[in-house]
Amino acid sequence: MSSTFMALTSALPQTATDAVETIREAVPADNILAKVYRPRRLRHTEALRRMVQETVLTAADLIYPLFIMEGKGQKEAVPSMPNCFRDSLDLLLEESKVVWELGIGAMALFPLIPHHQKNNAGTVSMTVSAFFDLLSGPSSIFTVQLAFFYWLGSRPIPASWRYKPMF
Numbered sequence: 419m420s421s422t423f424m425a426l427t428s429a430l431p432q433t434a435t436d437a438v439e440t441i442r443e444a445v446p447a448d449n450i451l452a453k454v455y456r457p458r459r460l461r462h463t464e465a466l467r468r469m470v471q472e473t474v475l476t477a478a479d480l481i482y483p484l485f486i487m488e489g490k491g492q493k494e495a496v497p498s499m500p501n502c503f504r505d506s507l508d509l510l511l512e513e514s515k516v517v518w519e520l521g522i523g524a525m526a527l528f529p530l531i532p533h534h535q536k537n538n539a540g541t542v543s544m545t546v547s548a549f550f551d552l553l554s555g556p557s558s559i560f561t562v563q564l565a566f567f568y569w570l571g572s573r574p575i576p577a578s579w580r581y582k583p584m585f
Contacts, residue, residue, distance in 0.1 A: 477521040484517075486510050487530040504530055 460470050485496055485504040492506040505513060514525060 478523040480522050481524040481526055482517045482522045483526050483528060484510055484514060485528045485530065488532070 460466050483502070485502060487494070487504040487506060489506040490508050492504075493509055494504050496502040496504055517525060
């Protein structure tokens with residue numbers, strides 16, 4: 419071994435006690451954050467470990483908002499939200515395919531229904547079925563804001579429109 423290596427290794431602490439003493443000498447006494455002993459009470463059970471573990475955020479954890487309007491080939495900006503657009507169904511289907519390929523696991527539809535088309539039966543909401551037929555899969559989650567389909571505001575959803583299992 420070289421003499422340089424021997425000189426460097428001889429300066430290092432040889433035992434754990436020596437290492438602790440070296441740390442205590444290097445850290446000022448008034449530094450309360452420099453603990454030599456680290457309590458492990460938050461690692462005692464699996465439930466506590468899950469609760470305090472690092473957050474891992476992936477594309478599958480996101481919900482992508484989609485704003486839909488009538489027409490074909492139409493796209494208009496949402497005034498209150500920069501870089502968000504209302505798309506007609508044909509453009510929305512293309513955009514949702516891209517979102518699906520990116521791995522985003524949930525989409526929320528926000529329709530823009532003209533006031534004269536709103537009624538108690540909510541007949542306009544039937545057009546959303548094309549969207550569900552195209553993109554639904556066993557791991558997809560969709561939500562549709564149906565409160566805007568009724569001219570009276572939020573109403574109960576008819577039983578025929580409720581969630582149907584996909585498998």
